[in-house]
Amino acid sequence: MAADPARTTARPGAAPRRRRVRPGAREERRFAALFLLPAVLLVVVFRIWPLAWGFWLSLTDAEGLAEPNFIGLENYVEMAGDPNFLASMKNTGILLLTLPVWIMLPMILATLIHLGVPGGKLYRSVYFFPAVLSSVIVGSIFNVVLRYDGALNAGLEFFGIPALDWLGNGSTALLSLITVQLWATFGMSLLIFLAGLATVSQEMIEAARLDGAKLWALWAFIILPSLRPIIEFVAVVTTIGVLTNMFGLIYVLTAGGPGTATTLPEFLIWLEQGQMNRPGYAAALSMVLFVLMAGIAWIQIRIMSRNSGI
Amino acid sequence: MQPNDQYYTLLGTALSSGQGPDLFLLNGGAQARARMDALTDVTASADGLVGLAEFESPEGAVMALPITIQGFVVYYNKARYEEAGLDPDAPPQTWEELVSVCEAITAAGEVPCFSLGNKEGFAAEFFLSAIAASTLTDEQHSAFAAGDLAWSSPEISEILSLWVETNDMGWYPRGANSTAKFMDEYEQFMRGDAANTIGLLSDVAHWKQFEDFLGAEGLGVYRHPAPDMVSDHPMMPVAGGIGYGVNAASAKADLALELAQTLAAAGPIQTFVNDAGVVPANTMVDTSGLSSPAAGTILGWLDGSSAQMAHANVTAEELAEWHRQSQLLLNGETTVADAAARMDEVQAAAHGG
Structure with missing residues (x-):
């Protein structure tokens, strides 16, 4: 084995011996630990501990005032046969199937604004405006629009189209809710896409235009590949958003009904915790929602990593 | 807060x-x-x-x-009764009379017979208690509360059937499943856009609130009749x-x-x-000073005409499921038999079965 030339140069003829600790290094490490401590404590106290406590609670029969008893996986077994939970999972599946719309719509609109359609600045403001409204306000607005004697049905009846109970009918309630949430939140994704578009090489677009590239070719071969990391980011953020931020709308617009047509896991968790007074079962539902979100986010991040070559 | x-x-x-x-x-x-x-x-x-x-x-x-005492009665708009050719001082006392009243109001075509808000399932709660007060005996009420009288029993599934039949007879406005009971249903009634509503005795959605809009003389009250009543007159569901x-x-x-x-x-x-x-x-409270005719009538029913409030006796799990099933029944997305069977499952589980 060859001797380390640097060490040989520095210490000619010296025999290998115990590594010396640089004076003050230990103190530096202590300081570093001290600086890290608040952040670590925050994560442990406000993230790890509640998560662990929630998991423990999900393994108990905590209900009302009674002392919780350990029941193992019984809550999870109950969940498998709970029609309300199964309905909420089915609704989640339908919601996730609409994900391409949540991404494509703001991306296409952002591209058009970026390419300089007339009135682009106005559109940008108008599209973003609902994103600053709370879900309760959005819900109240659309309650007036979508109710049976509301504005939408009045408009439809004017054109001879029969009215529908958009929020009270099992076949339209969830799609109505998704549409309202999309309207309320796509402005944020649009802004993210606009920020991403600002990084697309203008020279390349100009060069392609000089070569006679049409709009679709610009979009498909230059803009879309450049936006891939943004698309993936929006996909992750949107997925988490639709799974965890629809409670307000559900509460105001449909209360989870009719039946279970608009019951999503987060609404069911609230129902079991707040109305049924069953924190143990609600904790088990929360753990499933957490795992579901973590799984989807992990898959999406894996795809992002693969595409960016990390 | x-x-x-x-x-x-x-x-x-x-x-x-x-x-x-x-x-x-x-x-x-x-x-x-x-x-x-x-x-x-x-x-x-x-x-x-x-x-x-x-x-x-x-x-x-x-x-x-x-x-306070809480309970349910039917409040009605006397002007709407008159417009439909009905005697505003003779509210229905039997199920047949109520059906006739609703036929007349529906035929007049101005407003629905009842306003109804079932977005949260509350209208179905009120309906359940209003009908059960007149159709169940005290023993049956207790058995229902204890989980011994099943939802699929003839006594309770009859109430589920009435919920569907009254909807099929056109008693309610369209869109009930997307209308909030508090307060969209009651605002509809107070505006005069419905002839009847099942309201409360105390606190809110009650005689005092309705009189503010319809006037003390314009508001009437009756106990909800039902088919096959256990008494010779309808009963009023009440609870502490x-x-x-x-x-x-x-x-x-x-x-x-x-x-x-x-x-x-x-x-x-x-x-x-x-x-x-x-x-x-x-x-011991002196209620003689109340000028409301509706309040006087209600106070007179407290002795001898009051019955248990069925929905307040069942478990929270059954109530939540009844909210869901009632919406599906209104939409025709389930049958009375299927709804009752699902309610039986929830009832059995809630009572440790």
Whole structure:
């Protein structure tokens, strides 16, 4: 084995011996630990501990005032046969199937604004405006629009189209809710896409235009590949958003009904915790929602990593 | 400030961590029964109060002092009855008469017979109790509360069938499943856009509120008739409305009890009756000063014409499922038999079956 030339140069003829600790290094490490401590404590106290406590609670029969008893996986077994939970999972599946719309719509609109359609600045403001409204306000607005004697049905009846109970009918309630949430939140994704578009090489677009590239070719071969990391980011953020931020709308617009047509896991968790007074079962539902979100986010991040070559 | 629907969650958390208030407010029925263990026996202070059953422990001890009586009656708009060619001073007393009234109002074509808001399933709760008051005996009420009378029994599934039939007969406005009972349904009634509504006795959506819009002479009241009634007249479902209980873990239980007694006493409740329009649980309160004809009629029904409130007796799980099934029934997305079978499953599970 060859001797380390640097060490040989520095210490000619010296025999290998115990590594010396640089004076003050230990103190530096202590300081570093001290600086890290608040952040670590925050994560442990406000993230790890509640998560662990929630998991423990999900393994108990905590209900009302009674002392919780350990029941193992019984809550999870109950969940498998709970029609309300199964309905909420089915609704989640339908919601996730609409994900391409949540991404494509703001991306296409952002591209058009970026390419300089007339009135682009106005559109940008108008599209973003609902994103600053709370879900309760959005819900109240659309309650007036979508109710049976509301504005939408009045408009439809004017054109001879029969009215529908958009929020009270099992076949339209969830799609109505998704549409309202999309309207309320796509402005944020649009802004993210606009920020991403600002990084697309203008020279390349100009060069392609000089070569006679049409709009679709610009979009498909230059803009879309450049936006891939943004698309993936929006996909992750949107997925988490639709799974965890629809409670307000559900509460105001449909209360989870009719039946279970608009019951999503987060609404069911609230129902079991707040109305049924069953924190143990609600904790088990929360753990499933957490795992579901973590799984989807992990898959999406894996795809992002693969595409960016990390 | 905390949302009203989180009250029992917050109370439960406080009680289970030993930090509950010395005195706390409770709704009669299921909510009071779920917290019996945290309450002190206040039977000795309950003289002169009615509506105690909803606050009694299984052993018959009074665990909270009610201050109001709650219940359901049908309020109607006399002007709408007149427009439909009906006698506004002769409200329906039997199921057949109610069907005729609704036929006449529907034929007049101006407004639906009943306003209905079932977005949260509350209209179905009210309907269940309003019909069950007249069709179930006391024993059947108790059996239903104990989980021994199934939802698929002829007595209860008949109520589910009526829920569907009344909808099929066109009694309700379209869009009931997307209309909030509080307050869209009642606003519709107060605007004169519906002839009848099942309303409350105390607090809100009641005679005092409706009279403000329709006038004392324009508002009528009757007990909801039903087919095959157990009595020769309809019954009014009533329950102890709200009451105050003393925390069993309180270090100042004597003081807390004194406050509960004061809150339930005739003097303070008198003000509550006159200003808010509640029906008092304290029989010593002087109600002779109430000018409302509807209130006078309701007070006259408290003795001899009141029955248990079916929905307040069942478990929270059954109520939540009834909310869902009632919406599916209105939409025609399930059948009475399937809904009753699902309700049976929930009932059995809630009673430890």
